[in-house]
Amino acid sequence: MQSTQSPLRPEDAAEALKTAATATQRSVAAVAYQRVGRRLIVWGIVWIIVNVAGIVRLPVDGTYAWPAVNFAGLVACIILDIRSAPGRRGWRHAGESLVLFLGFAAFVFSTQFVVVQPTLIQVESLVTLVLGLIYIVIGLYIGWRLVAVGAALMLIVIAGSAWAPGQFFVWMAAAGGGGLILGGMWLRKP
Amino acid sequence: MADQNDIIHQATRLKIMSVLNAIPAGEGLEFLRLKAIAHATDGNLGAHLATLEKAGYITIKKDIVGKRTRTRAMITRAGRRAYDAHLLFLRDIIAGQLPDET
Numbered sequence: 339m340q341s342t343q344s345p346l347r348p349e350d351a352a353e354a355l356k357t358a359a360t361a362t363q364r365s366v367a368a369v370a371y372q373r374v375g376r377r378l379i380v381w382g383i384v385w386i387i388v389n390v391a392g393i394v395r396l397p398v399d400g401t402y403a404w405p406a407v408n409f410a411g412l413v414a415c416i417i418l419d420i421r422s423a424p425g426r427r428g429w430r431h432a433g434e435s436l437v438l439f440l441g442f443a444a445f446v447f448s449t450q451f452v453v454v455q456p457t458l459i460q461v462e463s464l465v466t467l468v469l470g471l472i473y474i475v476i477g478l479y480i481g482w483r484l485v486a487v488g489a490a491l492m493l494i495v496i497a498g499s500a501w502a503p504g505q506f507f508v509w510m511a512a513a514g515g516g517g518l519i520l521g522g523m524w525l526r527k528p
Numbered sequence: 529m530a531d532q533n534d535i536i537h538q539a540t541r542l543k544i545m546s547v548l549n550a551i552p553a554g555e556g557l558e559f560l561r562l563k564a565i566a567h568a569t570d571g572n573l574g575a576h577l578a579t580l581e582k583a584g585y586i587t588i589k590k591d592i593v594g595k596r597t598r599t600r601a602m603i604t605r606a607g608r609r610a611y612d613a614h615l616l617f618l619r620d621i622i623a624g625q626l627p628d629e630t
Contacts, residue, residue: 346532351621354542358615361546364565369551424554528564 367481368528373431374473374484375525376418382518384411389511392458404458412439442469459499459506466495466514487521533614535583540568541576545611548586548603556589556600577601585610 346354384407391403412435419431442465449456449464456464470491477484494517498509536545543566551557557565563573580586585607589600603611 346618346621348622348624351618354537354539355615355618355622357539357542358546358618361543361565362550365547365550365557368547368557368561368565423552427552427554528558528561 363481367483370476370480371483371525373422374487375522376422377415377435378487378518378522378525380411380414380418382515382520382522384408384515385518386511386515389462389507389515392507393511408439408443412436415439459503462506462510463495463499466510467492470495483525487525490517490521531613532617533610535579535585536610536614538576540566540572541580542614543567544573544576544580544601545585545603545607548601549608549611551603554602556602559599559601562601580607583607583610 387407388403391407415435416432419435420428422428422431445468446461446465449461453460470488473484473488473491475488477486477488491514494513495510498506498513502509536542544562547562547565548557559573562568563570566573568576577586577588581588585604587602587604589602591598591600
């Protein structure tokens with residue numbers, strides 16, 4: 339459309355480009371928040387279940403709950419990802435979830451070669467710290483809410499290890515799982 | 529050099545187009561989220577969306593989710609082209625290629 343107004347000054351053009359860039363950045367962050375928030379809520383539920391299994395020590399000291407419930411969490415994420423976007427994009431999101439899951443599974447498996455017979459608490463703490471760090475790094479490029487969620491995750495696991503080692507599973511079910519769900523809801527908030 | 533697009537250049541509409549242009553093709557953004565990102569009021573946003581829709585730059589889709597109506601805005605191909613052309617125009621201005629006033 340041809341303009342009917344007087345020609346723009348370079349300062350006005352620069353201001354308009356700045357407005358466009360800010361809005362674009364906010365939009366990219368909002369899309370990422372939606373996607374990450376959805377996953378956080380799923381993994382928050384997973385954490386509550388596996389940590390409650392750790393508390394009641396079922397099945398077999400709670401250790402068997404981890405692979406089963408984590409796999410259920412992966413399936414839930416994949417279904418939500420496929421439904422979240424039309425066509426190939428939904429499947430691509432599902433692929434991202436699968437790669438993330440396999441990456442963390444490989445990380446957990448690898449800890450056995452670095453730490454001699456790690457306990458469930460040590461593995462859970464390590465995974466949470468790494469997850470928190472990943473969110474902080476991604477958040478530096480996407481948006482501050484992810485940085486806040488990552489920092490909160492790291493603080494939760496540090497606080498649990500330092501002040502509630504005897505009640506670690508209770509702490510991680512309540513603060514960790516609950517925190518993930520609340521963090522996910524916060525990210526999805528407009 | 530590209531022309532100034534008065535429909536897109538208005539501040540709120542520029543924000544709306546920037547937000548929607550960053551959304552992957554085929555996906556829309558909910559009215560509430562768009563309102564929050566563009567810092568607009570309900571009435572203000574509705575009026576600007578109507579202007580953009582009339583120009584063929586966006587489409588508005590309404591569907592029922594649970595018991596509420598969900599309104600989503602989606603940028604069209606023509607909208608992406610017009611937006612890119614307007615940004616090119618702005619960059620040209622900054623680069624010193626002033627528009628021909630004839």
